[in-house]
Amino acid sequence: MPSLEALSPRKQLVVFAILAVMLVGVAEYTWLSGIGQANDAILAKVNTLRLNNAQLEPLETRLPAMQHQVAVLQQQLVGLEQVVPPRTRTGRFLQEIESTARASGVYIREVTAQPPNHHSFYVAVPYSLALDGSYRQLADFYARLAKMRRIVNVENIDLEHLNRASGLAYQARETVSAGCQIITFYSRQGAAPVLRRP
Numbered sequence: 001m002p003s004l005e006a007l008s009p010r011k012q013l014v015v016f017a018i019l020a021v022m023l024v025g026v027a028e029y030t031w032l033s034g035i036g037q038a039n040d041a042i043l044a045k046v047n048t049l050r051l052n053n054a055q056l057e058p059l060e061t062r063l064p065a066m067q068h069q070v071a072v073l074q075q076q077l078v079g080l081e082q083v084v085p086p087r088t089r090t091g092r093f094l095q096e097i098e099s100t101a102r103a104s105g106v107y108i109r110e111v112t113a114q115p116p117n118h119h120s121f122y123v124a125v126p127y128s129l130a131l132d133g134s135y136r137q138l139a140d141f142y143a144r145l146a147k148m149r150r151i152v153n154v155e156n157i158d159l160e161h162l163n164r165a166s167g168l169a170y171q172a173r174e175t176v177s178a179g180c181q182i183i184t185f186y187s188r189q190g191a192a193p194v195l196r197r198p
Helices: 009-083 090-104 135-146
Strands: 107-113 122-133 152-161 176-187
Touching (some): 090 122, 135 176
Antiparallel strands (some): 122 176, 152 176
16 A cells, blocks of 8 residues: 555545545534433433423312312311410410409419420320319309310319318308319420321
């Protein structure tokens, strides 16, 4: 095979032109194959997004119903928080007990807070009460406690006739002294149970 120098200038030009065309072809092939791979990757992402969109399209039509359901559940949550509040509101609870006693005509002589009992999802907070009133007034007070929106348990009710010799001031209608323990409940923060669908 003759060397490149032995060829005529015209043949050398043809060889260089062929080499240039080959280099350009290889460069274009490499460049285009890179672009083709990038296009394939983009096309795969587009197909994945189309598939995800197709799966989510039925939810778009159900969105108003789901928003309504969320609103209903939020209203139910507000109602449940009145029954079992999310945190201790001792002052408000004792005000409710005081107003209930006043409405029944019962005098609360003493309130003693007991240590709270912590459970998995709630906290039980007991209070000891000393009450004065008539038998009917005390019965009305306990009946009103049962009708409160929040949960209030009454335990260890002790009734006895008033001892007027004790030196304590009593009203004429107060004939019974009562002691009891009331327990209210609060939900624990961060202790919401995990709901599982069947």
